[in-house]
Amino acid sequence: MALKHATPMLDELEKGPWPSFVTDVKRMAPKNRMCEDWLGIMEMSYRDKEGHWKHGGIVGVLGYGGGVIGRYCDRPDLFPNVAHFHTIRINQPASKYYTTEVLRKLCDLFEPRGSGLTNLHGSTGDIVLLGTTTDQLEPIFYELTHEMEMDLGGSGSNLRTPEGCLGMSRCEWSCINTQDIIYDLTMEYQDALHRPMFPYKFKFKASGCPMDCVAAIARSDCSIIGTWRDKIRIDQDAVKAYAAGELVPHAGAGGREKRAFDITAEVIDLCPTKCMEWDGKALKIWDEDCTRCMHCIRVMPRALRPGVDTGATILVGAKAPILEGAQLSSVVIPFMKMEPPYAEFKEFVEKVWDYWMENGKNRERLGEMIQRVGLREFLKATDLTPDPRMINTPRYNPYIFYDPAEVPGGWEHDGVAFRQRHQA
Amino acid sequence: MGQIEFKGKQFEVDEDGFISSFDQWNPDWVEYVKTSEGITDLTEEHWKVIHVLQDYYKKHGIAPMVRILTKVTGYKLKYIYELFPSGPGKGACKMAGLPKPTGCV
Numbered sequence: 001m002a003l004k005h006a007t008p009m010l011d012e013l014e015k016g017p018w019p020s021f022v023t024d025v026k027r028m029a030p031k032n033r034m035c036e037d038w039l040g041i042m043e044m045s046y047r048d049k050e051g052h053w054k055h056g057g058i059v060g061v062l063g064y065g066g067g068v069i070g071r072y073c074d075r076p077d078l079f080p081n082v083a084h085f086h087t088i089r090i091n092q093p094a095s096k097y098y099t100t101e102v103l104r105k106l107c108d109l110f111e112p113r114g115s116g117l118t119n120l121h122g123s124t125g126d127i128v129l130l131g132t133t134t135d136q137l138e139p140i141f142y143e144l145t146h147e148m149e150m151d152l153g154g155s156g157s158n159l160r161t162p163e164g165c166l167g168m169s170r171c172e173w174s175c176i177n178t179q180d181i182i183y184d185l186t187m188e189y190q191d192a193l194h195r196p197m198f199p200y201k202f203k204f205k206a207s208g209c210p211m212d213c214v215a216a217i218a219r220s221d222c223s224i225i226g227t228w229r230d231k232i233r234i235d236q237d238a239v240k241a242y243a244a245g246e247l248v249p250h251a252g253a254g255g256r257e258k259r260a261f262d263i264t265a266e267v268i269d270l271c272p273t274k275c276m277e278w279d280g281k282a283l284k285i286w287d288e289d290c291t292r293c294m295h296c297i298r299v300m301p302r303a304l305r306p307g308v309d310t311g312a313t314i315l316v317g318a319k320a321p322i323l324e325g326a327q328l329s330s331v332v333i334p335f336m337k338m339e340p341p342y343a344e345f346k347e348f349v350e351k352v353w354d355y356w357m358e359n360g361k362n363r364e365r366l367g368e369m370i371q372r373v374g375l376r377e378f379l380k381a382t383d384l385t386p387d388p389r390m391i392n393t394p395r396y397n398p399y400i401f402y403d404p405a406e407v408p409g410g411w412e413h414d415g416v417a418f419r420q421r422h423q424a
Numbered sequence: 425m426g427q428i429e430f431k432g433k434q435f436e437v438d439e440d441g442f443i444s445s446f447d448q449w450n451p452d453w454v455e456y457v458k459t460s461e462g463i464t465d466l467t468e469e470h471w472k473v474i475h476v477l478q479d480y481y482k483k484h485g486i487a488p489m490v491r492i493l494t495k496v497t498g499y500k501l502k503y504i505y506e507l508f509p510s511g512p513g514k515g516a517c518k519m520a521g522l523p524k525p526t527g528c529v
Contacts, residue, residue, distance in 0.1 A: 056526050058440045058514050062462045065511035072439045084439075156513075156528070157490070195511060197490050197501050201528060362489050363527065 003029055005040030009047065025117065034115035034131055037079035044075070059086055059134050061141040064194040067152030068137055084133040085115070088140060089126035089153035091186065094179040095166040096121060102148070109143050123219070124203065125163030126153035151190075157363075158196040162186050164206035164224075165213035173297065174208025175226030175310035176338045181206045184342055198353070199360030199369075209306065210294050216315075216329070221366045222349065223315040223329040224338070228307035231287045232296070238303035239263075239283045249299050267296050311337040314348065317367030327367040332379070334389040348382060355381035376401075430456040440514075442524040446481065449521030457519050462509035470507055470519075473497055477520040487513075487522050 003026065013022045022039075029035040041052050057070020069087040076083035090106075106127070110116060114132030122128045132140065144150050153161035162185050164178030165171070185204055186193070192202075205220035207213055209227065216223035241247045242261060248254075249261045268276045275289035276296065283303075285296075297304045314336055315329030336344060352366070355378070360369045370378045379386055404410045428435045431452045436444040441460060443449060454474065458466060476496050480488045493512055494501055501512075508515030513525040 054439075056524060058442070058518075058524050060510055060514055062509035063505060065505075065513060070440060191502075195501055195505055196513070199489060199491075357491055362486075 003039065004036045005043060007039050007043040010039060010043050028116050032111070032116050033081040034085070035117065037081035038085070038115060038117070038131065041073055041075065041079045041082055044078075053085070057086065059137060061137055061152070064152060065196045066154055066156035066158055066194065069155060070134075082115075082131065085131040086134065086137065088114075088129040088132065088137070089122060089155055089161065090129065090144065091151050091153045091161050092121055092125055092127045092163070094164055094182040094186075095169060096125075097166075097169070105148055106150075109140065109148065113140050122153075124153070124160050126161045152194070154193045154201075156196040157198050157200050158194070158202070159189050159192040159198070160201055160203045161193070162204040162206070163214055164216075165208050167206075167208040167226075171208055171213075172301065173211065173294070173306055175228050175306055176206065176208055176224070176312050178206040178208050178214075178224075178226070180340065181224060181338060181342065184340065188346065192353075198357060200363045200365050202353075202356075202366065206312075210292060211298070216318075218318050218328055220318055220329065221316060222352070223318060224312045224345075225315065226310060226312050226338075227292050227335065228310045229335055230307035230309040232285050232290065232307060233305040234283055234285065235303050235305075236282050239278075239300065240281075242300050242303055243278075243280075247300070247302055251301055267299050270295055311335050314345070316352070317365075317370050319365040319367045323363075324368050324371060327371075329367075330375075331390050332382070332384055334387060348384075351382040428456070438524065440518075440524060442518050443521050446521050446523070449478075453521060454519045461515045461519065463507075463515075467507075469499070473499070473504065473507060473512075473516050474520045477516055477522055481520070481522050487517055487525065 007022075010022045014020045014026075025035050025039055029039060045052050052074050054072045054074045057072055059070035060066065060068045067089050069089070071085045071087065073079055073082045073085060107116070110118070110129050110132075113136045114129060117130040119128035119130055129140070141152065144152070162182045164182040165174070167174040167176070167178030169179060182204070192198070202222070203220040204222050204224065205214050205216035206224040207216045207226060210225055212225060216225055238247065242249060243263045245261055249266065263278055268278050272293055272295070273289045273291055275286040277284040287307075292306075297306065312335075313331055314333035315331050317327050318329040319327050333348065336348075338345065356366050356369055359373065359381075360366070364372075375390065376386070379390075426437055426439075428437055433450065433452050435448055435453060435456070438444060441457065443453065454466065454470075458464075463470070473493070476493060477487060480486075480492070480496075488496070490501060490512055493516075494504065497504075499507070504512050504516070508519070517523075517525060
């Protein structure tokens with residue numbers, strides 16, 4: 001069936017081995033007028049090298065301040081079916097495990113009420129329904145909540161949809177139950193997620209170990225990263241099997257090429273703190289010097305495992321460049337046990353929010369506020385004690401502030417007494 | 425942009441139903457918008473929120489942060505949602521005639 005608009009440039013993207021989004025949308029187009037016009041407006045953008053969506057858009061559902069991203073095309077005369085093309089964010093199950101039943105229901109819900117196009121998933125984690133009209137928002141929300149027991153995700157100056165790595169569901173390195181943490185935080189802070197109350201957006205992400213498969217350190221204002229504080233568990237026989245070439249290093253991630261595994265060159269010498277020793281018979285690790293970078297565990301997963309006294313490192317402040325430059329999260333709690341109901345963690349979070357809501361400027365991310373007020377003030381506000389593990393290096397400049405209460409005599413000085421000792 | 429006529433007055437609005445300039449605002453606008461924002465009866469509390477937003481906007485040229493709105497009115501955010509179901513941005517600001525919220529929404 002011929003489509004309404006010619007798309008010579010998009011057609012090029014149907015070539016090649018990678019799954020083509022153009023082919024996918026074209027398959028929907030004969031039965032969905034929005035898809036047809038979407039292809040048309042995309043082709044126009046490819047030709048003109050300009051976006052064709054108007055600025056902003058404020059739509060939503062009653063009771064919530066976010067969850068829907070309003071969008072209108074700037075040529076409704078040419079592409080009337082995408083005049084409205086709003087995006088709906090739906091809160092996904094932690095780590096994105098589904099049954100086909102749920103996905104089918106979701107498709108059946110959305111296809112007649114929008115474009116049928118989706119993004120699985122948005123980079124924050126949400127299921128994204130791409131393209132619907134304002135009058136469909138409340139009906140979609142009604143069916144979502146009443147028939148599927150699913151809710152919208154976050155948007156705006158609020159808590160955004162939290163997400164974690166798949167954690168203990170199928171990874172032997174996970175030190176914390178990331179899925180339970182994410183679900184628990186999502187449910188606990190529903191109000192903060194649906195009704196914007198913050199100076200700006202705020203994100204949680206939880207990774208089971210420092211491999212950080214959900215990129216918590218880079219993409220969340222509060223990063224929860226699993227770790228341990230006892231010894232790495234060593235199976236010496238398995239180490240020998242790796243050294244003898246019986247087990248494949250990196251679980252085979254090095255490719256199919258058969259090669260001898262050099263444990264000294266690939267593990268011992270690459271350890272960042274050089275706290276390992278291999279004498280050909282036994283592997284020794286000086287755990288007190290280990291920074292738990294995961295390298296040796298990753299190379300020999302069947303021989304080495306994280307310890308059993310597990311918890312998480314809490315880091316804060318990651319953000320993209322706007323306004324003051326990109327930041328990764330920095331350590332503020334080197335180790336915290338993470339067990340339900342996560343009371344200690346939530347106490348910390350609420351102190352952070354109280355302080356940030358009071359002191360954060362309009363559209364100032366947490367990381368920028370800490371940059372502005374200083375880590376010291378942030379630690380004071382959250383009742384944390386400064387710790388060498390919170391810094392990479394001590395400061396090099398001598399512009400050091402003291403609390404007047406800690407300086408004998410304070411800041412009040414008698415100028416007359418000074419002049420009696422020193423002539424002008 | 426579209427034109428809306430209500431009680432003999434003209435309002436120019438965008439797709440989201442925000443009036444195109446604050447100067448066009450008058451109390452009839454609030455009457456017109458209220459139903460689409462899920463409000464049946466306007467109370468003094470609605471008007472208090474609207475007036476706080478307008479005073480702040482006239483003085484500072486921007487809408488206040490949510491925290492300032494809750495502090496000045498004395499209403500908790502939850503109560504503001506009871507008054508304006510679509511929230512302080514889409515609901516109250518629209519009715520007060522303030523420009524449409526922008527940024528990462």
